[in-house]
Amino acid sequence: MMTGCRAAAEGAKSAEVEVICSFPIRPYTAIMMELAKMVANGELNAEFIHGEGEHAQLSVVLGASAAGARAYTGSSGVGVTYAMEIYSPMAGGRYPAQMSIADRTLDPPGDFGSEHTDAMSTRDQGWLLGWACSPQEVYDNTLMSYRIGEDHRVMLPQMVCQDGYFISHIPDKVTLGETSQVKEFLPPYRPISPLSLTNPVSHGPQIRPDQGAPMDAMRAQTFLAIPKVIEEATADFARIFGRKYDPFVEQYRLADADIAFFIMGAHSNTARAAVDKLRKEGVKAGMARLRWVRPWPTHQLAEALGHVKAVGVVETSTSYGGAMRGGNLIHELRASLYDLDDRPLVTSFMGGLGGETIWPADFDYMAGVLSKMVKEKRTDRYVYWLGM
Amino acid sequence: MPAFDYNFQKLEPIKSFKAVPEAEQYLPGHRTCAGCGPALNYRLVAKAAGKDTIFIGPTGCMYVANASYLCTPYAVSWIHAQITNAGAVASGIEAAFKIAARKGRHTGPFPNIIVMAGDGGSVDIGLQAMSGMMYRNHKVLFICYDNESYANTGIQTSPTTPYGAATTFTPPGKEIPEGKTLFPKNVPQLVIGGHPAVKYVATTTIAHPLDLMNKVRKALSKPGPTFLHILCPCPKGWLFDEKLTPDMAKLAVETGMWSNYEWEDGVYKYTNVPKKYLPVGDYMKPQGRFAHLKPEHIAKMQAFVDEKIKQVQRPIPVAAAVPVKKLA
Ligand SMILES: Cc1ncc(C[n+]2csc(CCOP(=O)(O)OP(=O)(O)O)c2C)c(N)n1
Ligand code: SF4
Ligand SMILES: [Mg+2]
Numbered sequence: 001m002m003t004g005c006r007a008a009a010e011g012a013k014s015a016e017v018e019v020i021c022s023f024p025i026r027p028y029t030a031i032m033m034e035l036a037k038m039v040a041n042g043e044l045n046a047e048f049i050h051g052e053g054e055h056a057q058l059s060v061v062l063g064a065s066a067a068g069a070r071a072y073t074g075s076s077g078v079g080v081t082y083a084m085e086i087y088s089p090m091a092g093g094r095y096p097a098q099m100s101i102a103d104r105t106l107d108p109p110g111d112f113g114s115e116h117t118d119a120m121s122t123r124d125q126g127w128l129l130g131w132a133c134s135p136q137e138v139y140d141n142t143l144m145s146y147r148i149g150e151d152h153r154v155m156l157p158q159m160v161c162q163d164g165y166f167i168s169h170i171p172d173k174v175t176l177g178e179t180s181q182v183k184e185f186l187p188p189y190r191p192i193s194p195l196s197l198t199n200p201v202s203h204g205p206q207i208r209p210d211q212g213a214p215m216d217a218m219r220a221q222t223f224l225a226i227p228k229v230i231e232e233a234t235a236d237f238a239r240i241f242g243r244k245y246d247p248f249v250e251q252y253r254l255a256d257a258d259i260a261f262f263i264m265g266a267h268s269n270t271a272r273a274a275v276d277k278l279r280k281e282g283v284k285a286g287m288a289r290l291r292w293v294r295p296w297p298t299h300q301l302a303e304a305l306g307h308v309k310a311v312g313v314v315e316t317s318t319s320y321g322g323a324m325r326g327g328n329l330i331h332e333l334r335a336s337l338y339d340l341d342d343r344p345l346v347t348s349f350m351g352g353l354g355g356e357t358i359w360p361a362d363f364d365y366m367a368g369v370l371s372k373m374v375k376e377k378r379t380d381r382y383v384y385w386l387g388m
Numbered sequence: 389m390p391a392f393d394y395n396f397q398k399l400e401p402i403k404s405f406k407a408v409p410e411a412e413q414y415l416p417g418h419r420t421c422a423g424c425g426p427a428l429n430y431r432l433v434a435k436a437a438g439k440d441t442i443f444i445g446p447t448g449c450m451y452v453a454n455a456s457y458l459c460t461p462y463a464v465s466w467i468h469a470q471i472t473n474a475g476a477v478a479s480g481i482e483a484a485f486k487i488a489a490r491k492g493r494h495t496g497p498f499p500n501i502i503v504m505a506g507d508g509g510s511v512d513i514g515l516q517a518m519s520g521m522m523y524r525n526h527k528v529l530f531i532c533y534d535n536e537s538y539a540n541t542g543i544q545t546s547p548t549t550p551y552g553a554a555t556t557f558t559p560p561g562k563e564i565p566e567g568k569t570l571f572p573k574n575v576p577q578l579v580i581g582g583h584p585a586v587k588y589v590a591t592t593t594i595a596h597p598l599d600l601m602n603k604v605r606k607a608l609s610k611p612g613p614t615f616l617h618i619l620c621p622c623p624k625g626w627l628f629d630e631k632l633t634p635d636m637a638k639l640a641v642e643t644g645m646w647s648n649y650e651w652e653d654g655v656y657k658y659t660n661v662p663k664k665y666l667p668v669g670d671y672m673k674p675q676g677r678f679a680h681l682k683p684e685h686i687a688k689m690q691a692f693v694d695e696k697i698k699q700v701q702r703p704i705p706v707a708a709a710v711p712v713k714k715l716a
Contacts (some may be wrong), residue, residue, distance in 0.1 A: 018487040018491075019487060045490065047483035049524065051476065053516065054477070056520055057480075059472075059476030059480065060480035060483070061479040063479065063483075064480035066481065067442075067480070067484035068416060068488060068493075069487055069488065071480065071484075085473075086473065096594070128679075180676075197440045197464075197465065199554075200463060202455060202460040202466045203466070205455035205459075206457060207456075207457040208456075211457055321661070340623075378442055
C-alpha cells in the first residue's frame, strides 16, 4: 500500500532520474521528501537540487535536460503557476523532463484541497498533460510519460497529474515494476543535440517572424504524431507489466449507455461506483474518464461518446467567463462532438472545487439532470454548480 | 567515500598580450551596435575560457543582438535562458555534467560553465536565480556584463544605472530634472556579502583586456561558484561616440566611478588605482545621458564617488567571511 506521492517517487526511482529539483509546497512535497531519502540513502544516484522556487525548479530541469540528463521536478497549486514563464521554453526547446503535479486549489482563498485549475492553466504551453486516478496509475504514468516524452518523434516535457490528497495522500495497492521490466520498457534518455564540448550547438536563438509559423506548425504536427506513440507505449506497457489501460479514454459501461459522466482524476472512482448503482436501478449510465488533456483525444472521444444521449462533464477546474460559464473540459468535449451528425446533449457540473468531495448523492443528482435532458431532448443550462 | 574527481579545468594566467590565444570562440556576424562594449567583452571572455566551455545567455542585448536562428556567433555550446533564470539553468547544466561524469557518460575536462548576463539579468530580475546558484555551490562562473541599463528593450533604468542618467524610464523633466534619482546597487558586494560558497569575485572593464581575461581564467579555475562584474560601456544607451568605448571604461576608473578589484578567499586586491582621481565631470561630459544635469547634480554624484573611493585599498567589511579550508 502506498500513497500517490510515494508512487510518483517510486516511479522516478524506477526511471533512474538523474537530476531532481525540489521546492516545498503541499501536497506534492511528499514526492520530494521520498526522493530526498532515496538519494540520501544511496538508493538513487542523482543530483538533488533545492531550487529557490518553482520557476527555478523548471529552469534547473530545463538546463539538465538540455545537457543530456533525465530530469524530474514537481509542484502543486500556486507553485505550478509561479513557474509559468518556463513552460513554453521547456516545450519549445523540446526538453523532455517531467513534472509531477499533485493538484491544489489556487489562492485566494488559501486552501490545500485538490482542484485541477493549477495544471490546467498550463495546457496551452505545449506539454504532454495527463491525469491519473490511483497511486498505481501515478507510478505507471510516470514511466509511460518519460517513454512517450523522450521518444524522438515527440521530445516534449510531461506533466503527470494526480489529485492532491485524494490520490496523493491516501494509500492504495501499488505494484512496482521489476528492474528488468523497467529496462525493457524505458530506454535511457537519448538527447538529440545536447550541450556538449565536442559538438558545439546553440539552443534557442532568436528567429525572424517568417520563421515563426513553420516552427509552430512543426510543433502542432508533433502533437498529431503523439497519439500513435501513446498507443504504442500503452500497449507495450500492458505487455511488459501486465496492466492494461485505455490509451486515451477509460470507457466504463459506456457501450450501451444513454447517459454518461465525462470526468478525470480522483472522482472517477466515485463515478464508477455511481454508475454501478445507477445500472442496478435500471438507469443506463456509463463513464468516460480522460487520461490525457494534451494531446486532447478528439476522435477517440467522438467515438466513445458519440452514441450517448446526454453527457455530463464533471468539471474540477474553473474557466471564469468562458463560453460554457463554468469549467474547462466542456469546451473541448463539445468541440470534439460537434461534427457528429447525431451528437449528444452536453452540460457540465462544477464539482470538487476547493478539494470538496463529490459524493455519491451528487452523481445521483447529475444522473437525474441528464435523464431529464434525454427525456426532454434539450438542455437549457451549460453549467450546474453542485451543492449550491 | 572519497570525493569524486570531476576533472575541473585549471587555466593558466596569460602573461602578456603576445601570449593571448589566437582562437576565437565568439565570432563576427552578430548584430550589436558599432562600439558595443558587451560584445567586446564577450569576445575577451570566450577567448580566455577556450573551447571547453558552455555559455548560458539570458535575454538581453547579448542574446537578441547576437543569436540569430541558424547563425549564432558562439563557436562553443551556448543556450538561451530567460532573463529571469540563468543561474538556475546553469545549475541544471552543471548538475547534468556532474551526474554524467559520475556515471562515466561524460569523460574529459569538466566544462567551463559561464553565465553571460546583463545587469538586469543578474542583479535585478535575475537576482534570485543567481543567488540560488551561488548558495548551492554550483561550479559556474556568473558574469554580469554591466551596460548600466535594460539596453535591449530601449535603454530603461536598471539597478546599476547611475544617478542622474537619462533613460527612457527616467526622462529628465520639469518635476524630475536629474532623470534618475536613485543610486545604484553595489553589485559585487551583493554577491560577497551573502554567499559563503563563493570564493572569488572580481571587477574589471573592457578597457583592461589582459586583466579581464586573467580574472576569467582565475574564476574558472576555482572549484565552486565565482562572479565577475565587468563594466561594458554602451554607446547607444550612454550616448557617446562609438569609437570611445574603451575610453569611457578607462575614464570610469580614473574618476573613481568604477574600481577594479579582486576578492579572493576574503582578501581584497585593488588594481588600476589612479594616483589622483579625475573629477567625475570628466567622465560624465562625453555622455549624452548626463547632458541635462545641473552643477548641483554633478556635485551630488561627486559626493557619492568620494564616499565610494574611501573603500578602495581597504578591506570592505563582509557579513560572513568563511575560512576557506574548513569548507573545502
Ligand atoms: C520576463 C521578461 N520580462 C521582460 C523581458 C523584456 N526584456 C528583454 S531584454 C531586456 C533587457 C535586459 O537587460 P539586461 O539584462 O541589462 O541586458 P541588456 O539588454 O542591457 O544587455 C528585457 C527587460 C523579457 N525578455 N522577459
Ligand atoms: S544597445 Fe548597447 S549593449 Fe546593446 S548592442 Fe547596442 S551598444 Fe551593445
Ligand atoms: Mg544591461
